[in-house]
Amino acid sequence: MTEMFSNRMAGIPRSFIREILKTAQETDIISFAGGLPDSNLFPxxxxxxxxxxxxxxxxxxxxxxxxxxxxxxxxxxxxxxxxxxxxxxxxxxxxxxxxxxxxxxxxxxxxxxxxxxxxxxxxxxxxxxxxxxxxxxxxxxxxxxxxxxxxxxxxxxxxxxxxxxxxxxxxxxxxxxxxxxxxxxxxxxxxxxxxxxxxxxxxxxxxxxxxxxxxxxxxxxxxxxxxxxxxxxxxxxxxxxxxxxxxxxxxxxxxxxxxxxxxxxxxxxxxxxxxxxxxxxNDMDKHIQKITKVYAQKCQKMIECIKKYFPMSVSYTIPEGGMFIWVQLPVSLKAIELFEEAYKNNLIFIPGDPFYLKRKYINTFRLNFTCVTEDEIETGIRKIGKAINNLINFEKEDRDERSFNFNGSVQFGDR
Amino acid sequence: MTEMFSNRMAGIPRSFIREILKTAQETDIISFAGGLPDSNLFPxxxxxxxxxxxxxxxxxxxxxxxxxxxxxxxxxxxxxxxxxxxxxxxxxxxxxxxxxxxxxxxxxxxxxxxxxxxxxxxxxxxxxxxxxxxxxxxxxxxxxxxxxxxxxxxxxxxxxxxxxxxxxxxxxxxxxxxxxxxxxxxxxxxxxxxxxxxxxxxxxxxxxxxxxxxxxxxxxxxxxxxxxxxxxxxxxxxxxxxxxxxxxxxxxxxxxxxxxxxxxxxxxxxxxxxxxxxxxxNDMDKHIQKITKVYAQKCQKMIECIKKYFPMSVSYTIPEGGMFIWVQLPVSLKAIELFEEAYKNNLIFIPGDPFYLKRKYINTFRLNFTCVTEDEIETGIRKIGKAINNLINFEKEDRDERSFNFNGSVQFGDR
CATH class of the missing domain: 3.40.640.10 (Type I PLP-dependent aspartate aminotransferase-like (Major domain))
Structure with missing residues (x-):
C-alpha cells in the first residue's frame, strides 16, 4: 500500500503538536502545550x-x-x-x-x-x-x-x-x-x-x-x-x-x-x-474585554513564575496579547530534552523544533497560558524550572564554557 | 493577478450545477436541478x-x-x-x-x-x-x-x-x-x-x-x-x-x-x-422508511408525468432509490437548448454536459424529484414536455432523418 501514497505525503509527519495534545486529553497532566482557549470563557x-x-x-x-x-x-x-x-x-x-x-x-x-x-x-x-x-x-x-x-x-x-x-x-x-x-x-x-x-x-x-x-x-x-x-x-x-x-x-x-x-x-x-x-x-467588545482581562492576568502570572522559578540564563518574550510566551534556554540545552524531563512530571509544552523548517534540537520552546489555571501555572512553571536546573546541573562540567546565543529570534523579557 | 494562480485552477469552471442552484434560490422557479433533500423531511x-x-x-x-x-x-x-x-x-x-x-x-x-x-x-x-x-x-x-x-x-x-x-x-x-x-x-x-x-x-x-x-x-x-x-x-x-x-x-x-x-x-x-x-x-429505520416512502411516491409521480407529457421518442431510467431520473432525448436534440427553453418558463434541471468529461451538447439530462412537490412535478414535467415538443417541431424539417441512439449509457423506462 505504501508505494501507492502520493509524493506529498512522504515525510509529512502527523502534527507533533496535535499528538502532544492528545496526550494532554488522555492523562492527568498540566498542559502548556495547546493553543486552546480557556473553555470557561466560551459564552x-x-x-x-x-x-x-x-x-x-x-x-x-x-x-x-x-x-x-x-x-x-x-x-x-x-x-x-x-x-x-x-x-x-x-x-x-x-x-x-x-x-x-x-x-x-x-x-x-x-x-x-x-x-x-x-x-x-x-x-x-x-x-x-x-x-x-x-x-x-x-x-x-x-x-x-x-x-x-x-x-x-x-x-x-x-x-x-x-x-x-x-x-x-x-x-x-x-x-x-x-x-x-x-x-x-x-x-x-x-x-x-x-x-x-x-x-x-x-x-x-x-x-x-x-x-x-x-x-x-x-x-x-x-x-x-x-x-x-x-x-x-x-x-x-x-x-x-x-x-x-x-x-x-x-x-x-x-x-x-x-x-x-x-x-x-x-x-x-x-x-x-x-x-x-x-x-x-451580544456585545462583542464586552466579551473580548472579558477574555483579554483573564488572559492578561494569566500571562502576567506566568511571567512572574518564570522570574521566580527559571534560572537567570533563560530568556523569554513578553507578549502584548494572544496566547503564547516563547522561552529560550542556554544554547547548550535542548528543549526536547527538557520536554522529556517535564513529561515525566506530568507537565507538557511544545519544544521549539516543530516551529522551524529544518533545524533540530532547538533551545527554545512555547508556553501557552490561556488554557490553564493560575495554580497550574504556578505548579507547572515551578516544575519546568526544576527540570531546567536539573538539566543545567547535569551539564555543569562544561558550564563555564556556555555562552549566550539568542539566535536573534526572540524578544527578551525584562530581566 | 491571473498569471499568479496555480495551473490546477486553469480551466476549472465554477460548478455549473451550483450556479444553477443559486438561480433557483433567487427566483420563483420550479427546480429539478439540485441534489437537495426535501427539507420537509428533515427531523x-x-x-x-x-x-x-x-x-x-x-x-x-x-x-x-x-x-x-x-x-x-x-x-x-x-x-x-x-x-x-x-x-x-x-x-x-x-x-x-x-x-x-x-x-x-x-x-x-x-x-x-x-x-x-x-x-x-x-x-x-x-x-x-x-x-x-x-x-x-x-x-x-x-x-x-x-x-x-x-x-x-x-x-x-x-x-x-x-x-x-x-x-x-x-x-x-x-x-x-x-x-x-x-x-x-x-x-x-x-x-x-x-x-x-x-x-x-x-x-x-x-x-x-x-x-x-x-x-x-x-x-x-x-x-x-x-x-x-x-x-x-x-x-x-x-x-x-x-x-x-x-x-x-x-x-x-x-x-x-x-x-x-x-x-x-x-x-x-x-x-x-x-x-x-x-x-x-431516535429510530433511524423508521426515519429512513418515512423518507423513502415520500421519495418513492415523488419518483412514481415524476415517471407518470414523463409518460403523460414527454413524447415517445424520449427514454428515461427508473431508479430503485436515490434522488434522480436520467432522461435521454432524441439524438438530434441538445439538452442545453432544452434547458434554455425551459428556463424561459421558470423551470430548471441539469443538462447532461457537466456529467461528461469532455463531450458537449449532450442529449441527456438529470431530473431531481426529491426537492419538489407533486404539484410542481406535474407542472414542471408538463412544461418540459411542451419545450421538448417545441424543439422537435422546430427541427421537424429533418425529423425523418432522426434515429434513436441511446449511447448505451442509460437504463430505459418501460415504454
Missing part, C-alpha cells in the same frame, strides 16, 4: 440562546445545503468588522467563510501554488501553514522574526532572488513567539513586495486578544490588492464550530470559491447562522 | 432536542477544539453501522469523520494522487469527484455506466493499459443516472482490480434511500483492504451540518488524518455531538 449560555434563535429565525432552511461563499448576513457582518475595526475597505463580496483559518491556508495553497513555487514563511513560525501548504509541494524559505519584526533584509534578498509567490505572516502576537510586528516593520515589508509578484497572507487569529498597547496597521490596509486577511472565531468565541473567514480581492475570491466547492461544497450553514445570531445579539 | 424537532441534549451532556467541551479523527462515539456508531447494515468488518479505528463526502474526495486526492496519475471515473458521473480530484491534476479515464452496470470490458482494458491509481464508483442509485450496479457487475469489477495496484472509492451517499429491491453487495465487503467506503448524513438526516465519513484500511486512515489536519484540523465537534445524540435517541 456558553449566549451560544445556547443564539442556537435557539437561529432555529427560530431560519426554520428548516438552517438544515439545508447552502452557498459555497457562506451565509450572506455573516459575510456582511465581517465586511463591516473589517471596515470599522481595521480600516480595511472590503465588501461582502470579498469575504469567504471557511472551516477555521486552517482551511483558508489549504484553499490558498490550491489556488496559488504549483509544485516548486517559492513561499516565504516566518521562523520560528506556525507549523499549520507548513502542513497546509506542503500539500501543494512548494519550496519554503524561512525568514527570522524577532523582537518587533520580521527580518526585512533577509526578506529583501529572498524577494529579489526567488520572486516568491506567497509571503505568510502572523504579525499580531505571533504563534509561537508572541511577538508583534511594529508599524514601521509592516510598512517596510509592504514596500518590499509592492512592486513584486508576491501575494501576502496576513493570518490574524489572535488580533483581538490585545492586553495592552495599540492595534497595529493591517497589511490588508497597506496592500489591499495583494493581501488576503485571515480571521477566525476560534480564539474569540468558539473553536468547536470551526468557523473562520478570509477577506481577499474579488478575483481571488472567485478562485477560492471554486477551490472551496471542490474541497467540501460549503461550511456548515447551521453553525454560521448560530454565530451570526450570537454576534447580532 | 427538525428531533434535531432541536438532540442539540439541547448535546449541550446538556457535553457541557463546555462541545465548544472546544477536538481530535482530527472525529468524535469517538460517532466513529463507534458508524463502525457498528458498517458491520450490521453492510456486513463490512470495520472498527472505530477505520472511521474518519469529514465535512460531507465532498471533503472525503479531497482528502483521497491529497493522499493518493501525484500529477498525471490515472483515475477511472464513471460516465456519466458525479461532477464533484472531477472537481475534487482535479486539484491534484490526475488524468481522468471515463468508463460508461448503463443499465445495471459499469462497462467491465472497457474497465479491464483501462486497468491493464493504465494501471489506474484510483477507481471511483457511485454504485447505488448513481448520480446522475439513477442506476444501480448488479451484484454480478460488482463481483466482476472487484475481480478485475483485486490483483492490481488500484484503490477503489465506493461513494454511497444515497444507499439508504432504497424504494424497492434488495441491498447490493458493498465493494468494501468484496475488497476490504482496497476500498474506502464514503458515507454521508446529508441525504438521510441533514445536509447543512456538513457531516460525512469514510471507512478505510488503518494505514490509509493514518495518512488521511494527516491530510485532514492540514486541511482544517477537524470537523465541527459541535455538529458531531448533535448528530450522535440524534442517532442515539
Amino acid at each position: 456558553a449560555d449566549e451560544l445556547v440562546i443564539a442556537t435557539n434563535k437561529a432555529f427560530e429565525t431560519s426554520g428548516r432552511n438552517i438544515f439545508q445545503y447552502a452557498a459555497s461563499e457562506g451565509c450572506e448576513q455573516l459575510r456582511s457582518y465581517l465586511a463591516d468588522f473589517c471596515r470599522n475595526r481595521k480600516g480595511v475597505a472590503v465588501k461582502k463580496e470579498n469575504i469567504l467563510i471557511t472551516n477555521g483559518s486552517q482551511q483558508a491556508l489549504d484553499l490558498l495553497g490550491k489556488v496559488f501554488l504549483n509544485e516548486g513555487d517559492d513561499v516565504v514563511i516566518e521562523e520560528p513560525g506556525y507549523l499549520g501553514v507548513i502542513q497546509a501548504l506542503s500539500m501543494y509541494m512548494p519550496e519554503f524559505h524561512p525568514v527570522p522574526v524577532s523582537n518587533e519584526r520580521m527580518d526585512a533584509d533577509r526578506l529583501k534578498i529572498l524577494i529579489n532572488k526567488r520572486h516568491p509567490k506567497l509571503l505568510y505572516v502572523n504579525p499580531n502576537f505571533q504563534n509561537p513567539s508572541g511577538i508583534t510586528y511594529s508599524d514601521n516593520n509592516r510598512k517596510e515589508i509592504a514596500g518590499l513586495i509592492n512592486s513584486k509578484e508576491t501575494f501576502l497572507i496576513e493570518d490574524d487569529p489572535y488580533g483581538e486578544l490585545r492586553f495592552r498597547g495599540n492595534d497595529k496597521l493591517s497589511f490588508k490596509k497597506l496592500l489591499p490588492e495583494r493581501t488576503v486577511l485571515l480571521g477566525s472565531f476560534s480564539k474569540s468565541i468558539v473553536p468547536g464550530f470551526r468557523l473562520g473567514w478570509m477577506a481577499a480581492p474579488e478575483e481571488v475570491v472567485e478562485k477560492l470559491v471554486i477551490a472551496k466547492q471542490a474541497s467540501d461544497l460549503h461550511t456548515s450553514h447551521f453553525t454560521q447562522k448560530i454565530i451570526y445570531q450570537y454576534l447580532k445579539n | 427538525a424537532d428531533e434535531l432541536v432536542i438532540a442539540t439541547n441534549k448535546a449541550f446538556e451532556t457535553s457541557g463546555r467541551n462541545i465548544f472546544q477544539y477536538a481530535a482530527s479523527e472525529g468524535c469517538e462515539q460517532l466513529r463507534s456508531y458508524l463502525a457498528d453501522f458498517c458491520r450490521n447494515r453492510k456486513g463490512v468488518a470495520v472498527k472505530k479505528e477505520n472511521i474518519l469523520i469529514t465535512n460531507g463526502s465532498q471533503q472525503a474526495l479531497d482528502l483521497l486526492g491529497k493522499v493518493f494522487l501525484n500529477e498525471g496519475d490515472d483515475v477511472v471515473i464513471e460516465e456519466p458521473g458525479y461532477l464533484g469527484v472531477i472537481q475534487a480530484l482535479s486539484m491534484y491534476m490526475p488524468e481522468f479515464h471515463p468508463v460508461p455506466v448503463s443499465n445495471e452496470r459499469m462497462d467491465a470490458d472497457r474497465l479491464k482494458i483501462l486497468i491493464n493499459k493504465r494501471h489506474p491509481k484510483l477507481l471511483y464508483v457511485n454504485p447505488n442509485f448513481q448520480n446522475p443516472s439513477g442506476i444501480t450496479y448488479s451484484d454480478n457487475n460488482r463481483k466482476e469489477i472487484a475481480g478485475l482490480i483485486n490483483s492490481k495496484e488500484t484503490f477503489l472509492i465506493e461513494d454511497d451517499p444515497y444507499g439508504e434511500l432504497r424504494f424497492r429491491g434488495n441491498d447490493k453487495l458493498s465493494f468494501k465487503k468484496l475488497l476490504p483492504e482496497r476500498t474506502v467506503l464514503l458515507g454521508s448524513f446529508s441525504k438521510s438526516i441533514v445536509p447543512g451540518f456538513r457531516l460525512g465519513w469514510m471507512a478505510a484500511p488503518e494505514e490509509v486512515v493514518e495518512k488521511l488524518v494527516i491530510a485532514k489536519q492540514a486541511s482544517d484540523l477537524h470537523t465541527s465537534h459541535f455538529t458531531q455531538k448533535i448528530i450522535y445524540q440524534y442517532l442515539k435517541n
